[in-house]
Amino acid sequence: MLETIVLVCHVPEFVSFARNALRAHNPGLRVVHAATRAALLDLPPALLAGARLVGLTTGVVVPAELLARAGCGAYNFHPGPPEFPGWDSIRFALYEGARDFGATAHAMTAQVDAGAIVGVRRCRVRENPTYADYQSEMVKALLALIAELAPALASAQGPQPIGVAWGLPVRRRADAAALCAIPPDIGPAELARRIAAFGSGEIALRPTVTIHGARFVYAQDELFERR
Numbered sequence: 001m002l003e004t005i006v007l008v009c010h011v012p013e014f015v016s017f018a019r020n021a022l023r024a025h026n027p028g029l030r031v032v033h034a035a036t037r038a039a040l041l042d043l044p045p046a047l048l049a050g051a052r053l054v055g056l057t058t059g060v061v062v063p064a065e066l067l068a069r070a071g072c073g074a075y076n077f078h079p080g081p082p083e084f085p086g087w088d089s090i091r092f093a094l095y096e097g098a099r100d101f102g103a104t105a106h107a108m109t110a111q112v113d114a115g116a117i118v119g120v121r122r123c124r125v126r127e128n129p130t131y132a133d134y135q136s137e138m139v140k141a142l143l144a145l146i147a148e149l150a151p152a153l154a155s156a157q158g159p160q161p162i163g164v165a166w167g168l169p170v171r172r173r174a175d176a177a178a179l180c181a182i183p184p185d186i187g188p189a190e191l192a193r194r195i196a197a198f199g200s201g202e203i204a205l206r207p208t209v210t211i212h213g214a215r216f217v218y219a220q221d222e223l224f225e226r227r
Helices: 012-025 035-040 044-050 064-069 091-097 131-153 173-178 188-198
Strands: 004-010 032-033 051-056 073-079 100-107 119-124 208-211 215-218 222-225
Touching: 004 012, 004 044, 012 032, 012 051, 012 131, 044 051, 044 064, 051 131, 073 131, 091 100, 091 131, 091 173, 091 188, 100 131, 119 131, 173 188
Parallel strands: 004 032, 004 051, 051 073
Antiparallel strands: 073 100, 100 119, 208 215, 215 222
C-alpha cells in the first residue's frame, strides 16, 4: 500500500510543485524530501517499504539495493527528451543543434536512463537557441509532465509504460570531457559548436587546448592558462 512519496530533488520549486500536485490527488499521502544521496540513505527501512521514490531532475544515482527496498517502485523525471538520455542533456542538444527538446518520466533502474518510459512532454526551442532557451522550455515541459502524471504517481498502481523507447547513445560526463579537449587543428565551425555547447559550463568541463604542455581553458570569449 502506498503511504509515502520520497521526492529526490535539490530544486525547492520543483519539490513544492510536485508535493502540491500529488496531495491534490491523494490528500493523505505523506511526502518526504531527500535532496542528497546521504539523506536518501538515511531513510528508515520501514518508511521505504510503503514508499515510492520520485526523482526530479536529480543528479543522485539511487543504489540498486535502495530501489529494491522501495515497496511502491521508483520513477524519475529526466530533464530532456528520450533522444537525449544521460548527463546534462541540454549541453548535448546544443552541440547537436536540436530544435526539439522536452522532459521524460521513466521507471528507475540500476542503469541510468534505461527504465521503461511512462511519460514524455516535448517542446520546441527557437532558432539558434542558448542554454537558457533550452532550460526555460524544459522546465515548462517538466512541470506539465509532473502535473500529468501526478494522479498515477499518487495512486497505488503508479504510472504505466507508454511504449516509447530511449534513444542512443546515453551521454556521459566523459563524453563531454572528450569534446572539450580541443585539438590544435580543429576547424572553425566545429570549434564554434563546442564553445556554444560547453563554453558556459563548469570550469572543469569547458573547452581546453594544450600547447607545449600548457593547458588553456575557454572562459567568456577569452583564453586563460589554468595552472
